[in-house]
Amino acid sequence: MEWLERNVPKLVLAPSFVAILIFVYGFIAWTAWISLTKSRLMPKYEIDGFGQFERLFAAPRWDVAMNNLFIFGGLFIVISMVIGLLLAIFLDQKIRAEGVLRTVYLYPMALSLIVTGTAWKWILNPGLGIQETVRGWGFESFTFDWLIKPEMAIYTVVLAAVWQASGFVMALFLAGLRSVDTEIIRAAQVDGIPNHRIYSAIIIPTMAPIFLSAFIVLAHLAIKAFDLVIALTNGGPGYSTDLPATYMYAMAFSRGDLGQAASSAMVMMGVIFAIVVPYLYSELRPRRDH
């Protein structure tokens, strides 16, 4: 009875412990194992070496997917950060109806990426969408057909993703701006330092941790972006807008190539870990405050 009393906290954690052990770490190990075998339609368990990874890196479709990840990820992160910071600074200027504007900027984040993709697919379709509308205004030669152009379609994914997430970045930055010590700002204003210098020299440098947080969240979203591509372009035209996530899914569920699915998933995890591990490490280490 006393043993029970003493160990209640551990017993409460036990189910989660077992679940995380099996369904996160055990499953990662399983996928890693499969990525080293010759598995096709059914899992095989004899280790074969790095053949799957060699096949993966030789596949043109994977090449496109990784290229797209860097184009999409890079643009999505940079543009969302720029828009987010700009809107946050602008909203910080004692704006009337700030609450309404904030609500408007942030609502896309509450939507499913499938909804976002469906909406933008309709807006961007060349036949009846924005292209046709602008032509209707008299600009007969206006062309905006990125959605059906293989070399441009990935930028429509960027556009929709920025629409979805930039308001969230704004909210992060605005919270950061508001948490800067007002005494310092007032002192700088008294000294006659111009506003833009106050931002660039005092406020923004103190927000470095927020830049990092925003970067981590956006990078994470970018690597996991699967739903948006499925809904907006379904990887097409051809496989020109494939991302690693859609490649993995195609291999796993329509091509019946478990080995390729597993090895591509492992590469995705490698990319995420390269970004997240240093971040988590720095987050968890200096916890001497309590």
Next chain:
Amino acid sequence: MTTNTLLRWGLYAVLILFAAFYLMPLFVMLTTSLKSLEEIRTGGLLSLPREITFAPWAEAWSTACAGTQCEGLRPFFWNSVLMAVPAVAISTVVGALNGYVFAQWQFRGANLFFAAILFGCFIPFQVVLLPMAQALGFLGLAGSIPGLIFVHVIYGIGFTTLFFRNYYVTIPQELVRAAKVDGAGFFRIFFAIFLPISLPIITVSVIWQFTQIWNDFLFGVSFSGPGSQPVTVALNNIVNSTTGVKAYNVDMAAAIIAALPTLLVYVVAGKYFIRGLTAGSVKG
């Protein structure tokens, strides 16, 4: 003075321009869903409907075809409800208890386990997709709503634990120590001291989990069967249905219906929604 007023105008112009950018897709979805197909073909994307019709909404809700099944979004909408409600409830309860232990009942190795949980929040789900498909089959949960609930609980407890831990860690440990001296046990202290102050963080956790689970597509499309598909999967199927004429107005009505629950949550409890979003990314 005049440059200042000019700047002010510019500021508002930029802010309003962006507001228009964010609102435009919602506006287009809404107006398209209220137009007839005839009007969609002849009118502009941004024009208001000349004649408002609710037929596309009725069709999206009860007769639109998702693949071969022509029952609209309705059955799938309820699938999502049946999936989200238990999954949100279970993962929040588990997260609350876990967070309580991590914040107030430290033991050797607890920090390591917490790090392991936190790490689990960041894995790309692609890496567990294949083994989970096998495991669900093994457990007899493949293609079922309980299977989806199971998956959402497993991969949701990381975040809910994080929320509650970061909330409870601010409560002084002396309080727990004093209660222990008075003879109160683990659960007694939880129910008497922690639960009564937990409403804000419960709200954050419920909203976060609900939004995540309702909006999920990857698990839904990977692990559901014909009868258990969530609304996001059905929406995608309706939009990509190749049979018959492309009914853009029905697609848009369906998209709005699928988005309504989370939009409603956002409008009613936006403050908590934002706290959930930032809690995962800002130092706790």
